[in-house]
Amino acid sequence: xxxxxxxxxxxxxxxxxxxxxxxxxxxxxxxxxxxxxxxxxxxxxxxxxxxxxxxxxxxxxxxxxxxxxxxxxxxxxxxxxxxxxxxxxxxxxxxxxxxxxxxxxxxxxxxxxxxxxxxxxxxxxxxxxxxxxxxxxxxxxxxxxxxxxxxxxxxxxxxxxxxxxxxxxxxxxxxxxxxxxxxxxxxxxxxxxxxxxxxxxxxxxxxxxxxxxxxxxxxxxxxxxxxxxxxxxxxxxxxxxxxxxxxxxxxxxxxxxxxxxxxxxxxxxxxxxxxxxxxxxxxxxxxxxxxxxxxxxxxxxxxxxxxxxxxxxxxxxxxxxxxxxxxxxxxxxxxxxxxxxxxxxxxxxxxxxxxxxxxxxxxxxxxxxxxxxxxxxxxxxxxxxxxxxxxxxxxxxxxxxxxxxxxxxxxxxxxxxxxxxxxxxxxxxxxxxxxxxxxxxxxxxxxxxxxxxxxxxxxxxxxxxxxxxxxxxxxxxxxxxxxxxxxxxxxxxxxxxxxxxxxxxxxxxxxxxxxxxxxxxxxxxxx
Amino acid sequence: xxxxxxxxxxxxxxxxxxxxxxxxxxxxxxxxxxxxxxxxxxxxxxxxxxxxxxxxxxxxxxxxxxxxxxxxxxxxxxxxxxxxxxxxxxxxxxxxxxxxxxxxxxxxxxxxxxxxxxxxxxxxxx
Numbered sequence: 087x088x089x090x091x092x093x094x095x096x097x098x099x100x101x102x103x104x105x106x107x108x109x110x111x112x113x114x115x116x117x118x119x120x121x122x123x124x125x126x127x128x129x130x131x132x133x134x135x136x137x138x139x140x141x142x143x144x145x146x147x148x149x150x151x152x153x154x155x156x157x158x159x160x161x162x163x164x165x166x167x168x169x170x171x172x173x174x175x176x177x178x179x180x181x182x183x184x185x186x187x188x189x190x191x192x193x194x195x196x197x198x199x200x201x202x203x204x205x206x207x208x209x210x211x212x213x214x215x216x217x218x219x220x221x222x223x224x225x226x227x228x229x230x231x232x233x234x235x236x237x238x239x240x241x242x243x244x245x246x247x248x249x250x251x252x253x254x255x256x257x258x259x260x261x262x263x264x265x266x267x268x269x270x271x272x273x274x275x276x277x278x279x280x281x282x283x284x285x286x287x288x289x290x291x292x293x294x295x296x297x298x299x300x301x302x303x304x305x306x307x308x309x310x311x312x313x314x315x316x317x318x319x320x321x322x323x324x325x326x327x328x329x330x331x332x333x334x335x336x337x338x339x340x341x342x343x344x345x346x347x348x349x350x351x352x353x354x355x356x357x358x359x360x361x362x363x364x365x366x367x368x369x370x371x372x373x374x375x376x377x378x379x380x381x382x383x384x385x386x387x388x389x390x391x392x393x394x395x396x397x398x399x400x401x402x403x404x405x406x407x408x409x410x411x412x413x414x415x416x417x418x419x420x421x422x423x424x425x426x427x428x429x430x431x432x433x434x435x436x437x438x439x440x441x442x443x444x445x446x447x448x449x450x451x452x453x454x455x456x457x458x459x460x461x462x463x464x465x466x467x468x469x470x471x472x473x474x475x476x477x478x479x480x481x482x483x484x485x486x487x488x489x490x491x492x493x494x495x496x497x498x499x500x501x502x503x504x505x506x507x508x509x510x511x512x513x514x515x516x517x518x519x520x521x522x523x524x525x526x527x528x529x530x531x532x533x534x535x536x537x538x539x540x541x542x543x544x545x546x547x548x549x550x551x552x553x554x555x556x557x558x559x560x561x562x563x564x565x566x567x568x569x570x571x572x573x574x575x576x577x578x579x580x581x582x583x584x585x586x587x588x589x590x591x592x593x594x595x596x597x598x599x600x601x602x603x604x605x606x607x608x609x610x611x612x613x
Numbered sequence: 614x615x616x617x618x619x620x621x622x623x624x625x626x627x628x629x630x631x632x633x634x635x636x637x638x639x640x641x642x643x644x645x646x647x648x649x650x651x652x653x654x655x656x657x658x659x660x661x662x663x664x665x666x667x668x669x670x671x672x673x674x675x676x677x678x679x680x681x682x683x684x685x686x687x688x689x690x691x692x693x694x695x696x697x698x699x700x701x702x703x704x705x706x707x708x709x710x711x712x713x714x715x716x717x718x719x720x721x722x723x724x725x726x727x728x729x730x731x732x733x734x735x736x737x738x739x
Contacts, residue, residue, distance in 0.1 A: 396696070397696045400718060403717070405625045405629060408719075408721065411721045412721070416636045569669075
């Protein structure tokens with residue numbers, strides 16, 4: 087045999103004698119059948135058929151069609167359609183069969199056409215393997231894969247629904263700053279539909295023009311680094327609606343790492359109401375503060391009035407009581423002249439108290455808006471002369487008053503009562519705070535359409551720290567506590583000047599003196 | 614005849630208190646402010662000082678302090694006559710050594726009683 091073996095060359099079938107082939111066919115695990123070209127006659131089927139198909143071979147001999155009758159209904163049409171290829175060659179099908187017990191087997195069947203010497207199709211040989219085991223594993227893999235895909239799809243859908251139904255606007259932009267995601271809340275917030283928004287530059291849609299450059303520059307750097315001043319925190323800024331209306335939003339942006347770098351997602355919400363509420367709260371707080379401040383001012387005013395009244399009223403009251411008691415207890419021992427002096431003191435104290443009271447009433451009238459302004463044509467020259475005479479005989483008797491007047495010939499329009507208050511108070515102050523015998527300057531000039539008054543004293547001067555409050559009601563400078571006064575004089579002057587539409591200014595040097603300047607405009611045409 | 618110094622910057626009140634005390638037989642000297650008072654007290658050594666509290670430059674508190682610190686004047690009783698009605702002022706002044714604190718307006722009888730109590734050996738009465 088060794089020689090024979092060597093004599094066998096590839097392609098020689100000499101070794102495949104009838105018994106050899108029969109044994110092979112009988113022991114083969116795969117089903118093997120030989121039929122005529124019409125599949126109407128079965129020449130041979132091996133025992134493996136009975137094992138795989140679970141059917142008797144004898145039945146198949148009787149009815150060769152049974153081979154394909156047992157195909158699973160879902161596969162049958164496909165296999166029947168492919169049967170034509172059995173005669174052409176190249177038939178290879180996988181299909182399921184159902185055994186009489188109802189068990190499903192996966193079959194891989196290959197059919198070869200056999201030709202006779204004349205080249206005519208003679209018969210068909212089929213080999214069918216039971217591939218149920220490998221098919222099951224494959225199927226399981228497919229199933230698992232499909233399941234996984236379904237789950238991923240479901241998760242994706244769920245995530246999408248979550249974003250879509252979020253009451254918060256969710257927007258994602260790609261690395262070019264174009265919108266990739268735009269949910270329903272974003273549609274409602276900005277007025278652009280999803281279809282309109284997707285693919286459009288976000289900055290052109292919702293960033294007000296003046297912020298665009300900054301936004302785009304920030305985005306460019308963040309795309310590369312995933313870092314930026316606006317990332318990973320909550321910010322409040324201005325955004326644009328489709329209508330062009332600008333409104334405040336709060337947003338939090340975070341970078342999302344992806345293959346090409348970073349994309350950015352953001353939650354955005356309209357905070358118009360909150361901003362409004364905050365503004366209202368701030369306003370309310372300011373109002374309360376203002377009211378408290380006013381209340382505080384009123385309290386201070388009241389305290390200052392009480393302090394003034396308790397101090398300033400006590401001196402004339404003492405003069406009245408002491409004079410009266412002296413007259414009562416020692417009357418018979420006093421000369422007529424002394425008695426006259428005491429009565430004079432009582433009268434003068436009453437006068438001083440009345441004056442203080444009038445000042446308080448004047449301020450009260452002015453505070454409640456009841457002070458009247460009644461300008462009339464005035465002969466200012468005569469008015470000043472009378473005022474000076476009165477002062478020189480009274481409060482100014484121990485001082486020298488230098489009076490200068492300019493252009494007072496023609497009448498002017500002013501309220502004589504208010505003007506008297508202005509000049510009387512300024513002069514009384516100058517006299518009160520200047521040493522006895524010193525000179526007080528008083529000038530009164532008329533310009534084209536304004537009156538200017540100046541009172542210059544050589545008195546105590548006004549301390550720096552008192553200047554802010556100088557014209558306040560009942561306010562007295564820190565260096566005059568020993569000089570009598572209500573703290574109303576300058577407040578009254580200011581009110582009277584204001585009623586005339588005029589201005590008051592002053593300059594002062596501590597220990598040297600003070601200069602008050604009043605300017606009152608008037609319409610020369612009214613005179 | 615007891616000597617009383619009246620320190621008061623309101624001339625009317627100065628005149629009235631002087632008149633009252635003179636009618637009661639006291640010898641009275643006056644000062645219109647604390648600075649003048651201190652000079653005169655040092656020279657004239659009065660038996661009692663009636664003093665206003667609020668005065669220009671040297672006020673009543675300073676007058677009292679100066680008197681208390683000086684051995685020659687520490688025993689001279691000082692009574693404040695003041696337009697300040699605050700009780701804290703009274704406590705403060707009494708603590709500082711004032712012998713009396715009268716709030717304006719005052720009754721002459723009360724002032725005279727206080728003076729007599731402070732000058733028990735006074736020969737001021739006729």
